[in-house]
Amino acid sequence: MKVLILYSSKTGTTEKCARILSECLGSESSVVNLANAGRVDLSKFDGVILGSYIRVSKAPRKVRNFVEKNLELLKKKRLGVFLCMGETPDRFEEFLSNNFSKDFLDSCYVKGYFGGEFNFKKMGFLTRKVVQKISEGRELPFVREENIEKFAKDFEMEG
Template sequence: MKTLIIYASTYGFTKDCVQMLRDNLTGKTDLVNINKDKLPSLDDFDIILIGGSIYMGQIQKKIKKYCLINLDALKSKQLGFFVCCGSDQHAGDYFKNSFPEILLEKASVVENFGGEMRPGQMNFFHKFITKMVAKNEAQNNTPPMKPLTENIIKMASVINQLT
């Protein structure tokens, strides 16, 4: 079986997660950054995994739009969805806001890969937001963002069982 991972990455954390996911999958897996790469035909793939990072409660617009435009084709595939976000307690809401409900219900696996702040690569606005988030986390004793490697491995395990 052939797998396609479609993702959007702004500062590289999602890209790193997707590469780790690919490294743990068996079989042929193609990666497509929706912001940079040409999108292949879905006809060439059996399993489609889609995700991206969450900023201010939203996934990248291109990911959301892609799912809506390709809704019928995606419904005929094995699916998995992921988000990269620091708030595990809100991940369920992020999935509902990011992907069509009919696709989420059909998905074999849905995972949050965690988050990581990379301020050295951020634009001014995102640096400002990052500082506010860090301050809020400190005031509320919220655990800091971290990669959830175990969720990446879990997703790979579920997908490997499909092949």
């Protein structure tokens, strides 16, 4: 199975998770930033995994627009979605349903919460100040590699 992992990343965490996921998949996979996805022929892939960050409860508009524009083609693929966010996992389903259509989510074979990181060096000034206040100045690396490994295994499972 040929798998395309499309991602959108603001501070590098979603890209990092997409690359870890690619290594975990037994299938041939390509990792592509959604900003460059216009050059990708989706028909050449059997599976598509979409990864996004969440900022202020929202996935980036380009992610939501991509799903909306390509929904019918995506639904013909083995489909997965993962989120990277600085929120606890109990809000994962809420963020999925607030950012993606039921039609898209129902078509996803697997959905994953991969945790997140607060990387102050890659944040803009205002975002950095807000996050530093909330996190009491601590960078919080908590990418859930065990979740990424489980996602890869579940995605490739027959069914």
